[in-house]
Structure formats: C-alpha cells, structure tokens
Amino acid sequence: MENIYDPKKLEALIQRIQQLTPDSKPLWGKMTVAEMLAHSSLVFEYNNGKRQAKVNPIMRFLLSPMMKGVIIGPKPYKRNSPTAPYFRIASTEGFEIEKARLISNLSAYSNEGPEVASSRQHVWLGKLSSEEWSWAMFKHLDHHLQQFGV
Numbered sequence: 662m663e664n665i666y667d668p669k670k671l672e673a674l675i676q677r678i679q680q681l682t683p684d685s686k687p688l689w690g691k692m693t694v695a696e697m698l699a700h701s702s703l704v705f706e707y708n709n710g711k712r713q714a715k716v717n718p719i720m721r722f723l724l725s726p727m728m729k730g731v732i733i734g735p736k737p738y739k740r741n742s743p744t745a746p747y748f749r750i751a752s753t754e755g756f757e758i759e760k761a762r763l764i765s766n767l768s769a770y771s772n773e774g775p776e777v778a779s780s781r782q783h784v785w786l787g788k789l790s791s792e793e794w795s796w797a798m799f800k801h802l803d804h805h806l807q808q809f810g811v
Contacts, residue, residue, distance in 0.1 A: 662792060663799040666778075671771040674802060675764055680811040683756040687808050689740040696750045697805050698759035703748055704801055705766035707784065708794070709773070714747045714784040721785060728785045733793045738804040770798065 664670055678698075685694040692700065706712045731738070753759050770778070775791030783789050789797070 662796040663803075664792075665771050665795040665799045666775050666791070668771075670799075671768065674767060674799075674806075677806045677811040678760060678764055678767075681760065681809055685809045685811075688810055690808055692750070692808075693753075694809055695753040695756045695759050697809060698756070698763045699750045699753045700744070700748055701802055701805050702759065702763040702766045703750070705763070705770050705798070707747070708781065708798065709766070709770050710781060714745075716784050725785050725787075732783075732786060733789070733797050733800075738800065740808075767802070 665674075681694055681698070683694065687694075687697070703712070707714050730736075754762070775795065778794040779789065779791040781789075781794070783794075783797070786793075
C-alpha cells in the first residue's frame with residue numbers, strides 16, 4: 662500500500678499533477694482534465710471533513726461490504742466505473758484553478774497525517790485505519806492520473 666502521508670510520495674503525486682496540461686486527454690472516460698481535477702479535489706474535500714455526503718443508511722448497510730473491497734481492496738478501479746452523485750462535476754473553475762485546488766487539498770490531507778485521517782468516518786465504510794485511508798485516497802487519485810496518462 663502507498664503511504665500518502667509520506668512527503669516523498671506527496672511530492673511524487675504533485676509532480677504527476679504538474680505534468681497535466683489544459684490539453685491533456687483521457688485514455689478512457691468522459692471527463693475533461695479540468696473535470697478530473699475538480700472531481701479528485703472534491704474527493705479530498707469530502708474525506709477531510711470540508712464537505713458532508715449523505716448516503717441512505719439502508720444502502721450503506723447493504724452495499725458497504727462490496728464497497729469496502731472496491732475502495733480499499735488491492736485491485737485497481739475499473740475503467741469507466743460509475744461516479745457517486747455527490748462526486749459528479751457539473752462545472753469547473755478552469756484548469757489552472759482546479760489544478761491548484763487539487764494540489765492544495767492533497768497537500769493539506771497528507772500533511773494532516775495519519776492520526777487526523779483515522780479520526781474521520783468514511784461515508785460508506787465508517788471508521789478506517791490510517792493505512793486504509795492512505796490507500797483509498799492514493800488509489801483514487803492514482804486511477805485518475807493514470808486516466809490522463811501521468
């Protein structure tokens with residue numbers, strides 16, 4: 662598992678984000694690069710406590726066992742998987758703003774460290790260890806950076 666709290670791993674992720682340009686095209690999926698940056702940033706905002714998602718408790722109970730394997734399991738996300746409604750992007754602030762926002766949110770999340778992460782509740786999975794949080798956040802961001810070839 663990757664350690665998103667490691668300063669070297671953080672720097673490597675930021676370098677990958679910096680390689681993106683407004684003209685970067687997806688290798689799969691429908692999102693533009695600005696939408697991907699906004700979406701990835703939104704995931705950090707939900708998982709660092711800046712935003713709150715509402716999930717039907719019955720759906721959480723029924724789906725959380727399957728979701729756990731998808732979110733923190735070792736297999737990569739499937740390409741073209743559906744996006745949860747609260748993570749869908751209707752509009753963006755533009756490429757440079759979204760890129761800066763993602764780098765800021767990623768850095769803040771990483772710098773808060775494992776103790777803060779493990780104190781938060783995941784919208785689908787509830788309490789996670791810092792290692793599970795690290796892997797979940799890395800896995801999601803890595804998926805989208807790979808989507809755009811970086």
